[in-house]
Amino acid sequence: MNGLTENLEKGHEALRSDAETVGTRVERLERELDYMETQNPAPPCVDMDKNLMEQEIMTAKEKPKAEYKLSDCRDMISRIKAMKIVKKAGGLKGVWFKDTSVSGKVYVFNGTSKDVLYEFGSARDLAASVGLSRGRPIHLPFPWSGMGHTIYNGYAYYVTEGAVFQLIKYDLQNGSVVDSAVFSADDQVPVYGLSPETYIDLSADGGVLWALFATRDTERTISLAKMDPDTLEVEQMWDTPCPRENAEAGFVICGTVYVVYNTKLASRSRVQCVFDVDGLVTSDEAPLIYFPKRYSTHSSLKYSPLEKMIYAWDDGYQILYKMVMKKKLEV
Numbered sequence: 001m002n003g004l005t006e007n008l009e010k011g012h013e014a015l016r017s018d019a020e021t022v023g024t025r026v027e028r029l030e031r032e033l034d035y036m037e038t039q040n041p042a043p044p045c046v047d048m049d050k051n052l053m054e055q056e057i058m059t060a061k062e063k064p065k066a067e068y069k070l071s072d073c074r075d076m077i078s079r080i081k082a083m084k085i086v087k088k089a090g091g092l093k094g095v096w097f098k099d100t101s102v103s104g105k106v107y108v109f110n111g112t113s114k115d116v117l118y119e120f121g122s123a124r125d126l127a128a129s130v131g132l133s134r135g136r137p138i139h140l141p142f143p144w145s146g147m148g149h150t151i152y153n154g155y156a157y158y159v160t161e162g163a164v165f166q167l168i169k170y171d172l173q174n175g176s177v178v179d180s181a182v183f184s185a186d187d188q189v190p191v192y193g194l195s196p197e198t199y200i201d202l203s204a205d206g207g208v209l210w211a212l213f214a215t216r217d218t219e220r221t222i223s224l225a226k227m228d229p230d231t232l233e234v235e236q237m238w239d240t241p242c243p244r245e246n247a248e249a250g251f252v253i254c255g256t257v258y259v260v261y262n263t264k265l266a267s268r269s270r271v272q273c274v275f276d277v278d279g280l281v282t283s284d285e286a287p288l289i290y291f292p293k294r295y296s297t298h299s300s301l302k303y304s305p306l307e308k309m310i311y312a313w314d315d316g317y318q319i320l321y322k323m324v325m326k327k328k329l330e331v
Helices: 002-039 050-055 123-128
Strands: 045-047 075-088 094-098 106-110 116-120 136-139 150-152 155-161 165-171 176-182 200-205 208-215 221-227 234-243 247-253 256-261 270-276 298-304 309-314 317-327
Touching (some): 075 247, 116 123, 155 200, 200 298, 221 247, 234 256
Antiparallel strands (some): 106 116, 150 155, 200 208, 221 234, 298 309
C-alpha cells in the first residue's frame, strides 16, 4: 500500500507539472494571438445611408445636410486605453451604468427580468459593497426585460415585455411613471444573436434617446431609431448593415453605432461593424478595436459620455473600459 501511495503521489506531481506547462503554453499562445489580431485585425463593416454615399461626391457648399446632425457631438472611438474589473456581483447577465447627463450615481439592473434595481453613490461604493447590499433598492412598477436599459437626466428608460414591447420612462426621484409607449416596430426579434434576451437596446447622449432593435423584415441586420426622450416618440429610423449573427452587444456615440461581436465559444470581443447616421465615419476612420480577453461575452455595453468610459457586464463581473476618443472628420 505504501508503494502504491508513493507511486500515486509521483503521478499526481507529474500531472500537476504537465498542467502548469500546458497553462504556460496557452498563455503564450493567447499573447501571440493578441499580437496577431492587433497586426491583422478583422476588416470592419462600415456603412452609411445610401443617400449620403451619393452626396460624398458633392462639394462642401453643395452637399445637403443629413436629416439628423449633432452639432456639438463629434466624438468617435480611437482605442481602448485601460480596463478595470470593479466587482463581481449579481448574476451572469445584467447591465450597469451611470446617468449619462450629470449624476455621479451608479445603477445596477441585475438579471434579465426583475423589478428592483440598485442605486449606488459611485462605482467605488459598488466595489466596497458586499454583493449589492449597500445599494438603495428602487422598486419599479413593471419588471424589465433584457439588458437594454439606460438612465438619463434622472429618468430610467427601460423595456418591459407583455403582448408587445413597451418603453417605460420612470422618475427616479419621485418614484413614478412619467410616460410609456409601445415601441413602433412590428414582429421584433432579439437585437443581438449572442444576447437573445435583449429586444431593444436603449442609450442616450446629446439630448437624444437611441434604440437598437431588429425585426423579422430585416432580421439579419440591426436597425436604429432616434427618439425624443421627453415624449418617447420615434422621430427617425435607419437600417444598418450590421449583422445580428454573433453580435453580443452594441452602443451609440454621437450618432455612430458600434456593434461588438464574439463567437458562441467565447473568444475576443471586437468592434466589427460601424454605422454613422451623418456619414462622417469613413472606412479610413473606422476603429479596429479588440477588447482585452476576459471571462465570457458581454451581456451589455453602456457608454458614459462624461467619463469617456464603457460600463460592461461580463459573466457577472462589472468592468470599466477607458476609451480614447477622437473627432469625426467631415468631408
